[in-house]
Amino acid sequence: MTGQTVTIAVGLLLLAPLVAGWLSLFIKGSRWLHVTNLISIGTLVGAEAIIARAVFAQGSVTAFGEIVYIDALSSIILFIIGTVGLACSLYMRSYMDEQVARGVIAPKRLNLFFFLFHMFLLAMVLATVANSLGVQWVAIEATTLATTFLIAFWRRRESLEAGWKYLILCSVGISLALFGVVLMYYSSLRVLGDVSSALNITQLQQVAAQLDPHILKLAFVFLFVGYGTKVGLVPMHSWLPDAYTEAPAPVAAMLAGVLETVAVYAILRCRGIADQALSPDFTGGLLALFGLISFALASFFILLQHNYKRLFAYSSIEHMGLAMVGFGVGGTIGNFGGLFHLVNHAFAKSLAFFAAGNIHRRFKTVEIDQVRGLTTVLPWSALALLISGLALAALPPFALFTSEMQIVTALGSSGLPREWTQPGTKFPVVMLLLCSVVAFAGFLYRITTMVWGTAPKDVVQGERWSVGHIPIILLGAVLVGFCLALPVSLRQFFEMASTLLVSR
Amino acid sequence: MTWLTPHIGTQLVDFGSAMLLLTCFAIVAQRRLSACVDLFALQSLFLAMTAALVAFLTGTRHIYIAAALTVVVKVIVIPRVLKGVIERLNVTRELVMKVNVPASLLICGALVMIAFFITQPIIPFGHLLTRDSLAIALAIVLIGFFTMISRQKAVTQLIAFLVMENGLFLGATAATYGMPLIVELGVFFDVLVAALIAGIYTNRLQDAFDSVDTTHLSELKE
Numbered sequence: 262m263t264g265q266t267v268t269i270a271v272g273l274l275l276l277a278p279l280v281a282g283w284l285s286l287f288i289k290g291s292r293w294l295h296v297t298n299l300i301s302i303g304t305l306v307g308a309e310a311i312i313a314r315a316v317f318a319q320g321s322v323t324a325f326g327e328i329v330y331i332d333a334l335s336s337i338i339l340f341i342i343g344t345v346g347l348a349c350s351l352y353m354r355s356y357m358d359e360q361v362a363r364g365v366i367a368p369k370r371l372n373l374f375f376f377l378f379h380m381f382l383l384a385m386v387l388a389t390v391a392n393s394l395g396v397q398w399v400a401i402e403a404t405t406l407a408t409t410f411l412i413a414f415w416r417r418r419e420s421l422e423a424g425w426k427y428l429i430l431c432s433v434g435i436s437l438a439l440f441g442v443v444l445m446y447y448s449s450l451r452v453l454g455d456v457s458s459a460l461n462i463t464q465l466q467q468v469a470a471q472l473d474p475h476i477l478k479l480a481f482v483f484l485f486v487g488y489g490t491k492v493g494l495v496p497m498h499s500w501l502p503d504a505y506t507e508a509p510a511p512v513a514a515m516l517a518g519v520l521e522t523v524a525v526y527a528i529l530r531c532r533g534i535a536d537q538a539l540s541p542d543f544t545g546g547l548l549a550l551f552g553l554i555s556f557a558l559a560s561f562f563i564l565l566q567h568n569y570k571r572l573f574a575y576s577s578i579e580h581m582g583l584a585m586v587g588f589g590v591g592g593t594i595g596n597f598g599g600l601f602h603l604v605n606h607a608f609a610k611s612l613a614f615f616a617a618g619n620i621h622r623r624f625k626t627v628e629i630d631q632v633r634g635l636t637t638v639l640p641w642s643a644l645a646l647l648i649s650g651l652a653l654a655a656l657p658p659f660a661l662f663t664s665e666m667q668i669v670t671a672l673g674s675s676g677l678p679r680e681w682t683q684p685g686t687k688f689p690v691v692m693l694l695l696c697s698v699v700a701f702a703g704f705l706y707r708i709t710t711m712v713w714g715t716a717p718k719d720v721v722q723g724e725r726w727s728v729g730h731i732p733i734i735l736l737g738a739v740l741v742g743f744c745l746a747l748p749v750s751l752r753q754f755f756e757m758a759s760t761l762l763v764s765r
Numbered sequence: 766m767t768w769l770t771p772h773i774g775t776q777l778v779d780f781g782s783a784m785l786l787l788t789c790f791a792i793v794a795q796r797r798l799s800a801c802v803d804l805f806a807l808q809s810l811f812l813a814m815t816a817a818l819v820a821f822l823t824g825t826r827h828i829y830i831a832a833a834l835t836v837v838v839k840v841i842v843i844p845r846v847l848k849g850v851i852e853r854l855n856v857t858r859e860l861v862m863k864v865n866v867p868a869s870l871l872i873c874g875a876l877v878m879i880a881f882f883i884t885q886p887i888i889p890f891g892h893l894l895t896r897d898s899l900a901i902a903l904a905i906v907l908i909g910f911f912t913m914i915s916r917q918k919a920v921t922q923l924i925a926f927l928v929m930e931n932g933l934f935l936g937a938t939a940a941t942y943g944m945p946l947i948v949e950l951g952v953f954f955d956v957l958v959a960a961l962i963a964g965i966y967t968n969r970l971q972d973a974f975d976s977v978d979t980t981h982l983s984e985l986k987e
Contacts, residue, residue, distance in 0.1 A: 393947070393948065398948070399948065399952060399954070403955060409962060417973075418973045418974065425970065425979070426982065428966065429913070432959055433913060436926070437906075439952070443941065446940075447941050451890060457946075460945060
C-alpha cells in the first residue's frame, strides 16, 4: 500500500460528502438526490476500507503533510460513521419520500435536508481524521451547526424548542472545550515552540510527558466538560432526549449512533495526551465518575418514560455512561469493552430508531401506551424493535452483554481510579450492577408492551416491503451475528485500538 | 519608537483587556436589547484593538488577520444581523430576569475573583506581555456563561454566547499569541454561522411562539 493510495483515499473521504452536499442543493427530483447520496456514502465506505487496510499494515497513516492522522482508533470511528451512515441513507429512501408524499415537507426542502446531512457527515469525518486538536474542535462545532436545523426539520413548535436548546447548550459546552484547546496549545508552545504544528496530535504525543501538569489538568477538565456535553453525560444531558424525540428518525439514528461516538473519540484523543503528563488516575477518575453518574441516573429515568423515543434517548445516555466507565477504569479489558460497547451501541441504537420511525409513521404517536400489537401491525419492525430492544437491554448472548460484562469485570478487578475513592471499594461495582438491573427491567418492560397485545382498531395492519427494510434486516443480522462470532480482523482492530488507549 | 517600552506595552494590553471586562459588566447591567448589541460591538472593537496591539508588540503577523476578521465579523456583520432580528421582534427590553441587575453584578464580581483564583497556578508560565489577560479572558467566559443562564430572551442568550467567544479569543491571543491560522479561521467561520443560524432561529421562534422569551420553551418536559 503506497502512501499515494492512502492520500487519494483520504481525499475521497473528505470530498465525497462535500461534493455530494453541494450537488444536493441543485438536483431536482428525489430519486437523483438519493442516488447522489448513496454514491457519496458508498465512496466513503470504500475509502474507509482502503485506509483501514493501510492502518492495519502500518499502525497509523498521515496524509496531506500531517494535516490528517489516522490510527486504529480513528479507523474504528470511521467504520461506525460509514456503516451507520449507509444504513441511514437506505432508510431515508423510504422514510423521507413518504414524508414528501404525505405532504409533511415540501419536495424542495428535501434538497436542504440532504445538504445538511452531508455537511453533518463531512464534519464528523473531519473531526475523526484531523491531526490538529484545533481543527477537530472546529469540526465538532460544525456538527452542532449542521444538525440543529436537521433536528428542527419538521418546524413544529416542539422541534423548534428542541433545536434551540440543542444549539445553545452544545455551543456553550463546545466553547468551554475551546478554552481547553487554548490551554493545551499554551502548554505545548512552551515545549515545542513551533506555532503551526503545536496542536498536532503527532507532535503532542512525542512531547506529552514534558508538558506542564497544572495547565494540562485545567485543559482536560475544560475539554471533558465541553465534549461531554456533546456526548450527553449527566448533568449536561438535558438537550439530548428532546433532540432525539423531535429529530426525523434517520437523523436521530445518526445523532445517537455516530455523533456521540465522535464526541467520545475527541475526549479519548485529548486524554491520550493528558495522561502522559498527569497521573492517568486523574483523567480516568473523571471519566469513570461522570460515566457512573450518567449510567445510574439514566437507568432510573428509563423507568419513568412513557415516550418510546425518549426511552431510547435515555438508554443512549446510559450506554455512553457505561462506555465512559470502561475507558475511565482503563486497562486492556476496560478499553476493549468500552470500544466494543460503542460499536454495538451504534448499531443497536440506529436499528431502534429505524423501528421507532416506522412505528411513529403508522401509529402517529410517540406514547408507549397507545402502541400495542406491533406483531400484527408491523411484523418486520416489531422484529427489529425486539432485536434492538434485547440488545440494548444487554441480554445475553447479544454483544452488548459481552462488552458490558467486560466493563463490569474491569471495574470489579481494578476499582475506580485511585484519586477519587478508597482502594478496594466494591461500592461502584455493586451500584453499576444494581442500576443495570433497573435499566434492564424498565427497558424490556416498555418494549414488550409495545410488541405484544391487541392492536388498536383504527390502525392499518400489515407491512409493505420497502427499501427502508434493507438496513433494518442488515443491522439486525449484524447484531445477531455478533452474538455468535466477532470476525478475526475486526477483533484485531479492536485490540490494536485498545492498546493505543492503555496509558503507560 | 523609544517610548514604547515592554513595560508600557504590558500596561496597554492590560488596559485593553480591562476594557473588555468592563463592557462585559455593562452588558450584564443593560436591559435594552439594542444597547446590548451596541455594547457587544464595542467590546469586539476593544478586542480587535488589543489583538492588533499584541500583534504589533510581538511582531506576530497572523494576529493582524485575526484582528481584521474580528472587526469585519463581530463589529460589523453580526451586530447588523442582530439589529435586524431585534427590529422584527415585538420586544426591546429584557423585562423579567431570573436574577436582578445588582445581584447579577455581584455574582459577576465573584466570577472574576474565581477566574483569577483558577488561573493563578498557571499564570507565571505565560509571556510577560500578556500575563494577566488570561485570567481576564476566563472571567469573561464565565460571565458570558452566567448571562446565558440568567437571561431569558433568545437574543440576549445569543449575545452572551458571543461574549463567551470574545473571551476565548482574548484568551488565545493572550496565552499563546493566537492559535494556528487555520484553526482561527475555522473558529471565525463557526462563530459567524452560529450567529446567523441563531438569528434565523429567533425569527422562527417569533413566528411559532409569538415571542422570543425562552421561558415559553417548556413544552418538552419529563
